[in-house]
Amino acid sequence: GEKVEQHESTLSVREGDSAVINCTYTDTASSYFPWYKQEAGKSLHFVIDIRSNVDRKQSQRLTVLLDKKAKRFSLHITATQPEDSAIYFCAGGSSGNKLIFGIGTLLSVKP
Amino acid sequence: GALVYQYPRRTICKSGTSMRMECQAVGFQATSVAWYRQSPQKTFELIALSTVNSAIKYEQNFTQEKFPISHPNLSFSSMTVLNAYLEDRGLYLCGAREGEYEQYFGPGTRLTVL
Numbered sequence: 386g387e388k389v390e391q392h393e394s395t396l397s398v399r400e401g402d403s404a405v406i407n408c409t410y411t412d413t414a415s416s417y418f419p420w421y422k423q424e425a426g427k428s429l430h431f432v433i434d435i436r437s438n439v440d441r442k443q444s445q446r447l448t449v450l451l452d453k454k455a456k457r458f459s460l461h462i463t464a465t466q467p468e469d470s471a472i473y474f475c476a477g478g479s480s481g482n483k484l485i486f487g488i489g490t491l492l493s494v495k496p
Numbered sequence: 497g498a499l500v501y502q503y504p505r506r507t508i509c510k511s512g513t514s515m516r517m518e519c520q521a522v523g524f525q526a527t528s529v530a531w532y533r534q535s536p537q538k539t540f541e542l543i544a545l546s547t548v549n550s551a552i553k554y555e556q557n558f559t560q561e562k563f564p565i566s567h568p569n570l571s572f573s574s575m576t577v578l579n580a581y582l583e584d585r586g587l588y589l590c591g592a593r594e595g596e597y598e599q600y601f602g603p604g605t606r607l608t609v610l
Contacts, residue, residue: 428604429601
């Protein structure tokens, strides 16, 4: 079946540094790639997304890159802050269809 | 704005009993509603997806007999976990989709089974 693999299970950075989380997907029909953040004991919070008609999207300190040929997408966080610490989930899906989630990356930003 | 409410936020039930949870989309016209489960230390698994004018589609490992879903309209959905056991514990998320892509998630119902 379709899979979304998240390559970093944990990631630790120092405050102010950049963090990159990488994901790959198997379903060539995937056209929508959202990222979510989950803080301890809480639900999913939407972070940013990208659609397959572009290969880059930026929102303030967040940038998502999409390489359709390699079926790979990544989340880049610049100038990290302690409050960025959380579990980040990547997901992939297509129009009107289900989302398949990655396993999650625990990001720790140390002061 | 678009919001998804879920009730209850937390619940505890005895092993072998059943538990019903509700989901309501407010502020937008949902085109589909999906129920996901996050088991402890795991990612989110799709249980079932309801789309306008289509029957509810359950994923492998999840059945209507175990997780019956009722949705009088796509703004309101309820799901019951029948005969809950330890492996059913986790965070149950309802996601309502607006348009083709954007999916809004509720805060979840956290189920503990004793």
